[in-house]
Amino acid sequence: MEAGIVGLPNVGKSTLFNALTCSVAAQSANYPFCTIEPNEGIVSVPDPRLSRITKYIVPQKIIPAALKLVDIAGIVKGAAEGEGLGNKFLSHIRQVDAIMQVVRCFEDPDVTHVAGNVDPIADIDTIETELVLADMQTLENALPKAQRSARGGDKEAILRVAAIEKCNAHLESEQPLRTLVLPETEALAISSYGLMTAKPILYVANVDETDLEGKHELVDRVREHAAKTGAGVACVCAKLEAEIAELDEEDRAEMLSDVGLEEPSLNVIARETYKTLGLQSFFTAGETEVRAWPVPVGATGPQAAGVIHSDFERGFIRAEIYQVDDLEQYKSEKEIRAAGKLRIEGKAYVMQDGDICHFLFNV
Structure with missing residues (x-):
């Protein structure tokens, strides 16, 4: 599953993409990043449940779920008729599963807006038209x-x-x-x-450093539009996030504290994009690795097993499942089993967000 980042010129689209990719690259090896092409990247989805699991099951590796982002060529009015890079832009959008549209919600006389004035709804209308x-x-x-x-x-x-x-x-x-x-x-x-x-869309409001919570009326207008069209909204100051992403862990924590953020807004963007794609996570946990796996909401046990390996789905017998809360209560899988809290689920089971699973299969 992949999301395409779109936007008009000078709205912060590429700054956001670069910040996302740079942020992941700067993190520990437990949060891998790799570039596929100059305009594509794999971005980890931060999930605090991973650290909750690894408090009790200590693995050699921690692997978060990931999603693919595509920095799509900018659009201009008339793209549908081939203006600018319209044909290339449109062909790339057809290939992605969801759209992230970056809209400018800040005033800056030094950054010229392509339309001459800052109007996020006009930007949205231009691309949607x-x-x-x-x-x-x-x-x-x-x-x-x-x-x-x-x-x-x-x-x-x-x-x-x-x-x-x-x-x-x-x-x-x-x-x-x-x-x-x-x-x-x-x-x-x-x-x-x-x-x-028809693709789900997330509007990313690129805000000023003085409005990190997105209280400006420009952001309110984006929220109102999103509510009418079934879209999501997330706020980010792409310029600030790009600066934070380049720092080492200690300096990053200090800067986040200075600006009043508990975590980089990029983490929120990654999770909101994940949700926009209609994904949720299940986990596998053992001494070798603790890993989050992306699966569509509504997927069955066999379909989730197939995310790991096609043989798991083909030969699916049953799944043994528990939740993070169970692990925190009983401290180990052995005690979860002893307490009778390990659920046995069959082929019709619909996966729930946060399930920790062992799949039994035979091929």
Whole structure:
């Protein structure tokens, strides 16, 4: 699963991406970072439950869950018609699973805004309009073929035509597809189109150093817009976070204290992005490693086992599961078993956030 970082020029998009990647690289080896390409990176998702687990199960390695971020080329008005790097921008968005849009919520006369004035809602509208137009074009191109197949009695094509017509009507009302609820069969019939306004979105309000809690009215406007369109919001001062990320651990802690933060805002951004992607974590814990694994919300036990290895899913028998609270109460897995608190779950079990698991399988 991956998220694409988008935004207009001079809103702090690349500063945020660089801060995220630099922050992870500067942490201990327990929080790995690696660059895949110049504009892509793997970012760890900080999870305090890992330290709670390792207080009782001491491993050789600690491995947090991770997500992939893509720093997507900037957009300009007219991208849907190929202006600027529009085609490249749009093709990259189609490939990601969620969108992080950085919007500028600070005033700075030394940093020129591409539109001449700071207006985060106008920035959001500019990009959303381009995505709506591009989705409409995708659906318009797909409809004739779907209609031909539907006339021949193809059941999937019939579903596809119905879904396209509903989506087009929704887009024509200038609403993103993430606010449209389709029957599961229809949604599946058009899933291959990579419709961009259907992707979940997180608005990242880039704030001034004097407004780290995001109390400025510009941020309030972003929150109001997000509430109407089913999006999330997180605040960050990308400039400050970039400075913090370059410090060693001791100096970082001191600077965080000086500005009144308990942790870098980048940690919050990583967790909010994880949530926007529809992910939650389960854990495996032993002397070799304690590890957080990402799994979609609603995944079953076998599907979670498959995240570790396809053989685990194919030969799934059962899962032995307990929670972090159990470990803190009983101090060890042995005592959890003795107290009868180790749950045995089968193939129909729906994973819960924070499950600590042992999977039993046979292939």
